[in-house]
Amino acid sequence: MSERVEDEPCPEPAQLQDGEIVLHGRIMPASNATFLGQIGERRVVYKPIAGERPLWDFPDGHLAHREVAAYAVSEALGWNVVPRTWLRAGPHGPGMVQLWQEPDPEQEAVTLVREGEVPPGWRHVFDGIDGHDRPVSLVHEDTEPLRRMAIFDVVVNNADRKGGHVLAMSDGHRFGVDHGIALHHEPKLRTVLWGWLGEPLSDAELDAVRRLEAAVRGALGDVLAPLLTDVEVEALARRCRRLTDAGVLPEPRGEWPAIPWPPF
Numbered sequence: 001m002s003e004r005v006e007d008e009p010c011p012e013p014a015q016l017q018d019g020e021i022v023l024h025g026r027i028m029p030a031s032n033a034t035f036l037g038q039i040g041e042r043r044v045v046y047k048p049i050a051g052e053r054p055l056w057d058f059p060d061g062h063l064a065h066r067e068v069a070a071y072a073v074s075e076a077l078g079w080n081v082v083p084r085t086w087l088r089a090g091p092h093g094p095g096m097v098q099l100w101q102e103p104d105p106e107q108e109a110v111t112l113v114r115e116g117e118v119p120p121g122w123r124h125v126f127d128g129i130d131g132h133d134r135p136v137s138l139v140h141e142d143t144e145p146l147r148r149m150a151i152f153d154v155v156v157n158n159a160d161r162k163g164g165h166v167l168a169m170s171d172g173h174r175f176g177v178d179h180g181i182a183l184h185h186e187p188k189l190r191t192v193l194w195g196w197l198g199e200p201l202s203d204a205e206l207d208a209v210r211r212l213e214a215a216v217r218g219a220l221g222d223v224l225a226p227l228l229t230d231v232e233v234e235a236l237a238r239r240c241r242r243l244t245d246a247g248v249l250p251e252p253r254g255e256w257p258a259i260p261w262p263p264f
Helices: 013-018 063-077 144-156 203-216 219-224 230-246
Strands: 022-026 035-039 042-048 085-090 093-099 110-114 122-129 135-141 166-168 174-176
Touching: 013 085, 042 063, 063 085, 063 093, 063 144, 063 203, 063 219, 144 174, 144 203, 144 230, 203 219, 203 230, 219 230
Parallel strands: none
Antiparallel strands: 022 035, 035 042, 042 093, 085 093, 110 135, 122 135, 166 174
């Protein structure tokens, strides 16, 4: 399994920030207005703030800001979980822009199988009934990129990690997308990546989270300040500390449903 630490070559920052976004169409269905477009030779996803649906439990700021904040956390961890993401003006006003990543159609990191038929090299999450009343099991692959995403979700308090939010790349890397309802200060973790529940974190994983906490209390905190509330930035640092103190992937707290359903 390859370790991917950078996105594919992309235009210079000035072109990404100032180049015209040519829209090709709207991505449907999506809870918030989401467009596929292009800057120069690179395809991008554009989510204008004007197209956001207000969320009662995220009354402050914008979903676009949380997407950019999640990218900043991903960069600080050094795990490249989130594709390159930034704020800028676009055809429908200011919003979030993210480099498009084309997943491998022959791969999937999260799926449903017949109940109990967990493939080798996969982790069982839970059993349920699908839309055709058939007993099924939700499973995900047991790989380092996906495990890092699970840790990332705990850190950013991701409230919506569905299987469709995991992009399986042909080189083995896994990108996570759609982080508009992450980084709340209250416990709202909902993710399908529960296969490592209660397992100890490795020394490398613990070191990465410790470095993240230090960054949040330093330069990264300055980056996050315009994107999140002060309470949310402090909550991020506290989650890092709780995770390293515990040393294991935590169980859900119970204040919020632990599994998004449907998982795709």
